[in-house]
Amino acid sequence: MKYAALKKENLNKWLEYLKSKARLYAPKKKENQFVFRPVKNVDEACLKYIPTVIPPKKYYFPQKEKLLKFTVEPFHTAKAIAEFEEFILFAVHTCDIAGIQCMDVAFKEGPEDPNYLNRKEKMTIIGIECLEYCDTHANCASMATHVPRGGYDLMLVDIGEKFIIHINSEKGERLVRNVSYIKEAGAEDMAVLCFVREKKKNIFKEEFSAGLDRVYQAFGDGFKHKVWQDVGRRCVACGNCTMVCPTCYCFDVVDDMDLSLNSGLRYRIWNSCQMDDFAKVAGGEDFRKGRENRQRHRYYRKFRYPVDKFNRYFCTGCGRCSRACMAGINLVETVNALMDGGKLNNA
Amino acid sequence: MLDREILLEKMKTSPYRPMRSKIIEARMLTDKEKFFRIELEDNTRLSYGPGQFVMVSIFGFGEAPISICSSPTDKGYIDLTVRNAGSFTNKLHQLGEGDIVGIRGPFGKGFPVDNMFGCDLVIVAGGLGIVPLRSLIRYLMHNRNDFGSVQILLGCKTPKDLLFGQETKEWMRRAEIKFNCTVDRADPDWKGNVGLITHLIPGVDINPTRTYAVVVGPPIMYKFVIAELLKKHIPDHQIIVSLERRMRCGLGKCGHCQIEGVYVCQSGPVFDYAQLKKFRGECHEKN
Amino acid sequence: MRKTKPRVAFFDFTDCEGCQLQFANMGEGLLQLTELVEIVNFREIMSEAGQDYEVAFVEGSITTESDIKRIQEIRKKAKVLIALGACAATAGVNGMKNRFPLELAKSRVYGDKAGTVNTIASLPLHKVVKVDYFIHGCPVYIPEVLQVVKCVLMQKPYALPNYAVCVECKMNENVCRYEKDQECLGPVTRAGCNSWCINNGNRCYGCRGLVDNPAADAQKDILLKYGLKADEILQRFNLYNDSLGEKYGQEFK
Numbered sequence: 095m096k097y098a099a100l101k102k103e104n105l106n107k108w109l110e111y112l113k114s115k116a117r118l119y120a121p122k123k124k125e126n127q128f129v130f131r132p133v134k135n136v137d138e139a140c141l142k143y144i145p146t147v148i149p150p151k152k153y154y155f156p157q158k159e160k161l162l163k164f165t166v167e168p169f170h171t172a173k174a175i176a177e178f179e180e181f182i183l184f185a186v187h188t189c190d191i192a193g194i195q196c197m198d199v200a201f202k203e204g205p206e207d208p209n210y211l212n213r214k215e216k217m218t219i220i221g222i223e224c225l226e227y228c229d230t231h232a233n234c235a236s237m238a239t240h241v242p243r244g245g246y247d248l249m250l251v252d253i254g255e256k257f258i259i260h261i262n263s264e265k266g267e268r269l270v271r272n273v274s275y276i277k278e279a280g281a282e283d284m285a286v287l288c289f290v291r292e293k294k295k296n297i298f299k300e301e302f303s304a305g306l307d308r309v310y311q312a313f314g315d316g317f318k319h320k321v322w323q324d325v326g327r328r329c330v331a332c333g334n335c336t337m338v339c340p341t342c343y344c345f346d347v348v349d350d351m352d353l354s355l356n357s358g359l360r361y362r363i364w365n366s367c368q369m370d371d372f373a374k375v376a377g378g379e380d381f382r383k384g385r386e387n388r389q390r391h392r393y394y395r396k397f398r399y400p401v402d403k404f405n406r407y408f409c410t411g412c413g414r415c416s417r418a419c420m421a422g423i424n425l426v427e428t429v430n431a432l433m434d435g436g437k438l439n440n441a
Numbered sequence: 442m443l444d445r446e447i448l449l450e451k452m453k454t455s456p457y458r459p460m461r462s463k464i465i466e467a468r469m470l471t472d473k474e475k476f477f478r479i480e481l482e483d484n485t486r487l488s489y490g491p492g493q494f495v496m497v498s499i500f501g502f503g504e505a506p507i508s509i510c511s512s513p514t515d516k517g518y519i520d521l522t523v524r525n526a527g528s529f530t531n532k533l534h535q536l537g538e539g540d541i542v543g544i545r546g547p548f549g550k551g552f553p554v555d556n557m558f559g560c561d562l563v564i565v566a567g568g569l570g571i572v573p574l575r576s577l578i579r580y581l582m583h584n585r586n587d588f589g590s591v592q593i594l595l596g597c598k599t600p601k602d603l604l605f606g607q608e609t610k611e612w613m614r615r616a617e618i619k620f621n622c623t624v625d626r627a628d629p630d631w632k633g634n635v636g637l638i639t640h641l642i643p644g645v646d647i648n649p650t651r652t653y654a655v656v657v658g659p660p661i662m663y664k665f666v667i668a669e670l671l672k673k674h675i676p677d678h679q680i681i682v683s684l685e686r687r688m689r690c691g692l693g694k695c696g697h698c699q700i701e702g703v704y705v706c707q708s709g710p711v712f713d714y715a716q717l718k719k720f721r722g723e724c725h726e727k728n
Numbered sequence: 729m730r731k732t733k734p735r736v737a738f739f740d741f742t743d744c745e746g747c748q749l750q751f752a753n754m755g756e757g758l759l760q761l762t763e764l765v766e767i768v769n770f771r772e773i774m775s776e777a778g779q780d781y782e783v784a785f786v787e788g789s790i791t792t793e794s795d796i797k798r799i800q801e802i803r804k805k806a807k808v809l810i811a812l813g814a815c816a817a818t819a820g821v822n823g824m825k826n827r828f829p830l831e832l833a834k835s836r837v838y839g840d841k842a843g844t845v846n847t848i849a850s851l852p853l854h855k856v857v858k859v860d861y862f863i864h865g866c867p868v869y870i871p872e873v874l875q876v877v878k879c880v881l882m883q884k885p886y887a888l889p890n891y892a893v894c895v896e897c898k899m900n901e902n903v904c905r906y907e908k909d910q911e912c913l914g915p916v917t918r919a920g921c922n923s924w925c926i927n928n929g930n931r932c933y934g935c936r937g938l939v940d941n942p943a944a945d946a947q948k949d950i951l952l953k954y955g956l957k958a959d960e961i962l963q964r965f966n967l968y969n970d971s972l973g974e975k976y977g978q979e980f981k
Contacts, residue, residue: 125908129901147902162458207692208456330892338898353760353761355882364899370939371890381687399701528885
């Protein structure tokens, strides 16, 4: 079975079933935004939502993660990696799935990161395809992440009365196989799917003023472009853009002694290239001074460096950085200004 | 499922887990720099090359990248020389013989000794730069016939800041290594040069095609020294440097050490000038 | 493991004793703490007042000439002096007094008795004596206090976070207060409180002071984006950060 169909009236039943199989996380409303949370009551899961405050990254690269358990006297280190239970991420947008693919590439590049791999191994991803824009901040069409491109176990598409489920892995198939109310998708279902996808083409239009090749080129030429001065002048260095990014993975390592002062834990904690001390060495030299250079670095880590290194853009088009920026720095405007040689709107 | 077995095997070890290591010798070299000789757990031998570094842990105080200053030809221990420059190194300075630290590594790419075979070497060290270079110098000394002439140019602030003063005599005597030192400020007993290290380079006799220049020092030093070396027509890829950056993991993940798209902990800390030239403007040592 | 427990004393100057109250309310944590240190002087939880101490936690701002003498005496005895809370670390709300000429402030508060009152500008401790550790916040955040205590015992400096409260707030996945039309000082305020207030539905009042290098011009864009007036923001910030008024005034005008 490659495509299955689930009637909407059976969605909650299926969510209960998923909940019985593994820990289930889904988007949930929080005030006027959304967050991924463990599903207690299946009614709370939102299938139509603006990207969550922080991406589901927190489940496979947690904000604060134990690396090591240590004792000073006698010197001892304990296995840093705990056993995790199986978990399912439900209703993940295709942009955030692209984010997971980026993180995979970065953490699987040797030397591999065992903590990351360990969590990832327990994870099942059930995506949902967006049929219209979440809001005006997204640039997923330019990044071509508005359509499913692998990296998931199951993918849901809302075709009206039903969800079409694309089965993309054995892990995924196990969650729909032998479920009485999930049937193989028929020819009629597939026809509707085609129609829905066709309609989508008229809704999603490239947000950048040119294609990605041109974007890549603009970053090649634009290292000293004045746009970085503009962006740097406006940036407050609050760090929001990096904290909410699905492909930012910089971290700091800190030791936390317990009150015995003889044993404790070594953690890694999310860190940001926008912070003042990020590239400072003990002698005092700061190797990336100034907000203009730090912002430029952030953009290059999305649109240039990873393309050279992994042949992959590390921008997923989710729009979170623009949404969360205190100073209204907008990614699409910045990239377009870099390409057009133009100035930013409210610079 | 073979993949899963491989994965589980990998997860048993963590690259974040340091090895228990014992300080077997510790002494102050100057009033700021301390020398440590360290023996690894169960006589484990670290397989490293000159110019690589380790992450040193003191639990509760953290971890820091430190250059190895012994040579792989020194068997049974590694040497580190550390300046007291922050809360971690301050704690490390309080440790002495018999104390335990954690070691991870080695990390990074060291000096390209294999490419240097048969070549002349000009080694330029500024201040603490002599620390990673000591690893190379000891390696040269133990494999002296594999290399041509070796000259060391060393610069430091005052004669009191000179590191490995006694050893340099041994290098000169045992290995026919030429040694020239300059200080910024002399004291009454100083008989050597006074002034910038760049002033020593024009006087050095160099056959550019068969010479490697290896430069390590504070960021400000590089561009001036490299300019002098280029005047001597040494090719870009034969000018070798080692760069210092903030590091937290050593695994090319944490992001702190990046120069543009390059993780210094993995692709460096040793680079040649041809690589440096490719940086667009985030490399202080070049700009 | 430790031979003798360091003796700890608590003192306060001009403050509400709310930070000491945070200690008193620690519950089990306080018991654990007393296994590490010996508390010899703490008015809120004990009656006797020992004068033989190595570590002094000092709450409150310096506001009189006699305060200066007293804090200097404490400094002489203490091996380690810790500024506990906003009043001690930045002068906190007491700093509001410095917005006015001293005579005017005196007459506003004390009326015709102003002449009999001995008072000076509100000062954070480090303007008078050397301070070894700063614990910011109004009140202090107990998990941070414990970190500092551990640092004192391990004889290492406490590295104050030098980034904005927003960083911690995002990690806690709070909905941005600006999205709720509230002015929040998170973007320029020093982190370390784990965005305590915002986690609980409040906004950031800037009680921990500014990060080392706050954006001078950029704040304008925030105001623009959310349609706020500079005066409003300035007023918010003045609540805790007026003792260094010149500096902050520049940043926000």
